[in-house]
Amino acid sequence: MDFANTPSFFRSGPKPGTRLFLCALASIALLVGDSRYGLMEQARDGMSLVLYPLQRVVNMPLGMVRHFGDYFTVQADLKNENDQLRTRQLEMSARLARLETVERELNELRQLNSIKATRTDAPQLAETLYTGRDPFSYKIIIDKGADANLQPGQPVVDARGLLGQITRVQPLTAEVTLIIDKNQMVPVMIARTGERAILYGYGGGVEIRYLPLHADVREGDSIVTSGIDGLYQEGTPVARVSKVERNAGAAFSRITTEPLAGVQQTRYVLVLQQKGQTPPRPAEPVVPVKKTKGKKPADSE
Amino acid sequence: MSFDRPKELLKPVKRRFIFMTFLLAVLVEMVPLPHGSTRWLPDFISLVLLYWVINQPRRVNVGIAFLMGLVADIATAGMLGQHALAYSVTAYLALSRQRQLIMFNLGQQALSVLALMLCNQSIMVVARMLTGSAFVGWSYFLPPLIGALLWPLLTKLLLLPYRHHSV
Numbered sequence: 001m002d003f004a005n006t007p008s009f010f011r012s013g014p015k016p017g018t019r020l021f022l023c024a025l026a027s028i029a030l031l032v033g034d035s036r037y038g039l040m041e042q043a044r045d046g047m048s049l050v051l052y053p054l055q056r057v058v059n060m061p062l063g064m065v066r067h068f069g070d071y072f073t074v075q076a077d078l079k080n081e082n083d084q085l086r087t088r089q090l091e092m093s094a095r096l097a098r099l100e101t102v103e104r105e106l107n108e109l110r111q112l113n114s115i116k117a118t119r120t121d122a123p124q125l126a127e128t129l130y131t132g133r134d135p136f137s138y139k140i141i142i143d144k145g146a147d148a149n150l151q152p153g154q155p156v157v158d159a160r161g162l163l164g165q166i167t168r169v170q171p172l173t174a175e176v177t178l179i180i181d182k183n184q185m186v187p188v189m190i191a192r193t194g195e196r197a198i199l200y201g202y203g204g205g206v207e208i209r210y211l212p213l214h215a216d217v218r219e220g221d222s223i224v225t226s227g228i229d230g231l232y233q234e235g236t237p238v239a240r241v242s243k244v245e246r247n248a249g250a251a252f253s254r255i256t257t258e259p260l261a262g263v264q265q266t267r268y269v270l271v272l273q274q275k276g277q278t279p280p281r282p283a284e285p286v287v288p289v290k291k292t293k294g295k296k297p298a299d300s301e
Numbered sequence: 302m303s304f305d306r307p308k309e310l311l312k313p314v315k316r317r318f319i320f321m322t323f324l325l326a327v328l329v330e331m332v333p334l335p336h337g338s339t340r341w342l343p344d345f346i347s348l349v350l351l352y353w354v355i356n357q358p359r360r361v362n363v364g365i366a367f368l369m370g371l372v373a374d375i376a377t378a379g380m381l382g383q384h385a386l387a388y389s390v391t392a393y394l395a396l397s398r399q400r401q402l403i404m405f406n407l408g409q410q411a412l413s414v415l416a417l418m419l420c421n422q423s424i425m426v427v428a429r430m431l432t433g434s435a436f437v438g439w440s441y442f443l444p445p446l447i448g449a450l451l452w453p454l455l456t457k458l459l460l461l462p463y464r465h466h467s468v
Contacts, residue, residue, distance in 0.1 A: 016363055019363035019364055020389055020390065023363050023366070023367035023385070023389035024386060026382075027370065027382040027383075027386035030385065031386065031428060031432060034380050034381040035380055044375060044381065051372075051376060054327065054331060055331055058328050058332050062332070130331060136380075136437055137380075137434070183433070203434065
């Protein structure tokens with residue numbers, strides 16, 4: 001193995017130290033640029049386009065294995081699943097019928113009050129390409145991107161509940177930040193009481209912070225999106241309260257929750273449309289105060 | 302010096318082969334594996350990188366390490382520059398001791414690789430924590446251990462095409 005150890009009498013470029021200095025400088029610049037200012041979006045887009053065929057190639061054998069697995073399913077399993085789906089469909093159709101009446105009623109009321117009806121764009125189905133192996137970021141990559149008119153900010157759900165939000169759209173793929181990612185926040189309410197709160201991801205889980213001690217929360221309460229951010233449709237299930245701790249010494253109660261959606265194992269996801277059509281924020285009444293503030297120094301001068 | 306192993310003459314390493322191994326490592330990185338396997342799977346790109354830095358220091362240098370780091374950053378959807386920084390520093394450390402490392406036998410090499418990869422992970426942890434991520438727990442340092450255990454196997458595998466008489 002000592003074949004590399006033969007001395008070479010040729011020039012070998014700059015010294016390793018110099019190279020390290022340059023590379024370290026470049027990477028620190030990239031780190032700062034990416035984390036603070038988000039400057040690297042263009043470069044990332046290009047690189048992702050180059051890597052896309054590789055991703056496809058890598059996914060192909062796995063897809064084939066899955067395909068064969070599907071082909072050789074036991075009939076009993078199929079029957080079982082079919083039964084389950086049928087009962088589920090019955091339940092759903094009953095619920096849907098009720099929902100339709102309620103929706104019609106709502107629309108009539110909206111028309112009476114001349115409020116625009118909410119947009120009903122079809123959700124888009126996407127497949128998870130892969131999950132980043134970086135344990136710091138809870139993100140998944142899906143196989144739709146700018147080609148399917150996805151936009152950053154769109155909510156992503158699976159069959160059980162809210163999964164996350166699209167944070168980065170590349171030409172053919174998009175990156176979904178899961179709700180359990182650190183710094184990911186979802187405005188939610190407790191479905192039973194309607195109390196509003198904010199669900200914080202802390203990297204591997206979610207919790208509700210800053211609910212006062214007297215807030216009416218119980219274990220097992222389901223938490224749904226409140227829809228007051230103009231981003232998530234209201235009423236999407238997000239999590240379930242698993243533990244409530246009330247410490248007399250603390251100002252807020254400690255509420256541990258578990259996400260409902262299979263945040264780490266889903267294969268197919270739905271990309272919903274943004275809620276949109278939020279009326280602009282009413283003009284701040286601070287404006288005249290600012291004017292007087294601006295005048296005062298002018299007067300003094 | 303390693304007197305225990307017979308020295309053998311090897312065919313010159315082709316540039317194409319180095320490229321292929323890197324490509325393979327990136328592909329392995331991108332395979333959608335079941336959740337949880339990333340907890341213990343070693344970082345193959347850095348393993349291959351260390352192998353080439355130790356065995357072909359004139360071909361694979363800090364610059365290549367930096368480039369591979371960028372590719373790893375994109376492939377893992379991590380922060381841009383995180384892997385690049387870690388790989389360049391690790392490659393530099395390996396390069397500065399390359400004359401020594403090449404003399405070691407496989408066990409000693411595996412130990413040094415363990416140290417290098419731990420250094421690699423620590424740099425990434427520090428980089429992520431400085432840019433505002435939570436600490437992910439000590440299990441983050443498990444992959445280097447497994448990577449070091451795989452080192453002898455990797456060495457044997459990558460040497461295989463360059464024996465004059467295949468065993």
